[in-house]
Amino acid sequence: MSTTTAVDDRVATTSSLTRIMRRPEIGAFMGALVVYIFFALVDQTGTFFSLDGTARWTDVASTYGIIAVAVAMLMIGGEFDLSSGVMIGSSGLFAGLLITEYNIAVWPAILMTFVFAAGIGFTNGWLVVTTGLPSFIVTLAMFFSLRGINLGVTKVLTDTVRVAGVDEAPDGGIRAGYESAEAVFASALTQYNFRIAVVWWIVLTIIATLVLTRTKFGNWIYAVGGDANAARNVGVPVRRTKIILFMYVSMSSCLVGIISLMRLKSMQAGQGVTQEFIFIIAAVVGGCLLTGGYGSAIGGTIGAAIIGMAFIGIAYAQWNTDWTWLFLGLILFAAVFTNSLIRRRFQGARR
Amino acid sequence: MTEVTTNEPDALALEDVGKRFGSVIALQDVSMRVPKRQVTCVLGDNGAGKSTLIKILSGVHTPTEGQMFVDGKPTTFNSPREALDNGIATVYQDLATVPLMAVWRNFYLGNEPTKGFWPFRGLRTKYAKESCKAEMAQMGIDIRDPEQPVGTLSGGERQAVSIARAVHFGANVLILDEPTSALGVKQSGVVLKHIRTAAESGVSVVFITHNPHHAYLVGDNFYLLNRGRMLAEYTKDTVSREELVKAMAGGAELDALAHELGAET
Structure with a gap:
């Protein structure tokens, strides 16, 4: 950014650079470029830059991104959801148990799982708007409750801590509907192994962006x-808006749960736990304000891309993957710091 | 109460209205009239019952005693939405705009113009930006870029956005809750001008303030609220600014203090 364009936009016309720099995700976008170049340079295997490598990191990024976009929307709406990670496991187990233990056909089971996830999201949202308690606490309680239920119910029904054999029919063949569901949720698209989850990720990012910028609801x-008070005073249905956002987060976790269930054909009871913070990091790196009211859907997607690049790039650099967490910590701080600098400089918005 | 001087019904009127919260009497025997196309000022110090009065007028609270009239007809509001539907818009002191949102998004918040059919019903962003700019220009404020966040506007301009918004969406009665209390001298002047403009364009204004100087500049009628009761009632012809300030302060010995209290914060 050049110093000559430090325009006071209250008294002067806005330059196009200021317009661009005002986008919430601009810091994350530049950060993503830096991270990409960095891992392309330290790559020891020569694959990070290739289509194979791109397929690997976008695969990681897509499952994070699908939820990170929803979490970003919820964060813009002023709330958190700490149960977004554990919901991956809950949904996968719910669908898996319906299929294997109760012999419900694959597609109806998936449909029922989305209804279940919507119900969990509604419960989160309803509790937050009705009790007035911070969503941090309400969804933390939901997180621990679901974590317990996941383990407890799975053990009771299967005597193990996992659900397996989603693809196998009781007579030994392939279960009806599994192949089509696998094609929709978990197939590989090209010879480079780009996964269909990437398509889900991109499509959901586009829809979320359109909803956020081009609709009344956005x-x-x-x-x-x-x-929230100002919104209520001009007639915005605050409660309904928040509840719908919570439902969207739970249902996007559910989508990722179904994707992993179809891909792995099994589900661990502990799946998804600890990932909730990855989604929040992605949203915040993408330029969302923790206090709400500011951010973008594409920011969550860029944040997820950075995290995907980090996971795969560190492996390709042949470093110990334990360093991934240090990297995430540093990138979180750096991103938030530069975002706030950019915002102060080009936005002038208070807070 | 005073005799009705015209045949035209008042935009808003209260008759012996009271409000209790449990054993606390917040308002008692309050009667007032808000004539059409005039600025009616409600003056009162902290704790006088101004907030309760606003909340009754805007439908947040339902009065426990007395009757409210809208356009001469007895009316009871059960929610702010009902008041809005009756053309009564309230601009709250600090709770009127969302600072991080663009001016045009704030302007149309809750009344977004849309086109198309669900699920492809989109905002008319271009129209919204242009008409917001035009509407603000009519208020005498040049918004160069409707995309800029409201937080970057000055306090007076932010109040103007709220007032312009209320007028644009067909408010017949505009209730302003201390619109000048957080503003500097110059900005207060700007807002007072907008209040006058709004009244001249046909809106009935209820201007709630603790500042008798500001009230006297724009008001046609004045009501003095103290300890939950209507103490006095004046019209512009029957009262001087000094009298109003004195009445507001509750005595000559408080005159000096009143000037200090009524000064800009």
Whole structure:
């Protein structure tokens, strides 16, 4: 950024650079470029830059990104969901148990799982808007409850801590509907092994961006996160908006749960736990304000891409993958720090 | 109460209205009239019952006693939405705009113009930006870029956005809760001008303030609220600014203090 364009946009016309720099995800976008170049340079295997390597990191990024976009929307709406990680496991187990233990056909089981996830999201949202307790606490309680239920129910029904054999029919063949569901949720698209989850990720990012910037509901999301009282005073249905956002987060976790279930044909009871913070990191790296009212859906996607690159790039650099967490910590701080600098400089927005 | 001087019904009127919260009497025997196209000021110090009065007028609270009239008809509001539907818009002191949102998004918040059919019903962003700019220009404020966040506007401009918004969406009665209390001298002047403009364009304004100087500049009628009761009632012809300030302060010995209290914060 050049110093000559430090425009006071209250008294002067806005330059196009300021317009671009005002986008919430701009810091994350530049960060993603730096991270990409960095891992391309330290790559020891020569694959990070290739289509194979790209397929690997976008695969990691896609499952994070699908949820990170939802978490970013919820964060713009002023709330958190700490149960977004454990919901991956809950949904996968729910669908898996319906299929293997109760012999429900694959597609109806998937449908029922989305209804279940919507119910969990509704419960989160309803509890938050009705009790007035911080969503941090409400969803933390949901997180631990689901974690216990996941283990407890799975053990009771299967005597193990995993659900397996989703693809096998009782007579030994392939279960009806499994192949089509696998094609929709978990197939590989090209010879380079790009996964269909990447398509889900991109499509959901586009839809979320359109909803956020081009619809009435998107306007409400910014308003309830920016100032719920002001929003209520001009007639925005604050409670409904927040509940819908919680439902969207749970259902996106459910989508990722179904994707992993179809891909692995099994589900561990502990699946998804600890990932909730990865989604929050992705959203925050992508430029969302923790206090709400500011951010973008594509920011969550860029944040997820950075995290995907880090996971795969560190492996390709042949470093110990334990360093991934240090990297995530540093990138989180650096991103938030530069985002706030950019915002102060080009936005002038208070807070 | 005073005699009705015109045949036209008042935009808003209260008759012996009271409000209790349990054993606490917040308002008692409050009667007032808000004539059409005039600025009616409600003056009162902290704790006088101004907030309760606003909340009754805007439908947040339902009065426990007395009757409210809208356009001469007895009316009871059960929610702020009902008040809005009756053309009564309230601009709250600090709770009127979302600072991080663009001016045009704030302007149309809750009344977004859309086109198309669900699920492809989108915002008319271009129209919204242009008409917001035009509407603000009519208020005498040049928004160069409707995309800029409201937080970058000055306090007076932010109040103007709220007032312009209320007028644009067909408010017949505009209730302003201390619109000048957080503003500097110059910005207060800007807002007072907008209040006058709004009244001249046909809106009935209820201006709630603790500042008799500001009230006297724009008001046609004045009500003095103290300890939950209507103490006095004046019209512009029957009262001087000094009298108003004195009445507000509750005595000559408080005159000096009142000037200090009524000064800009």
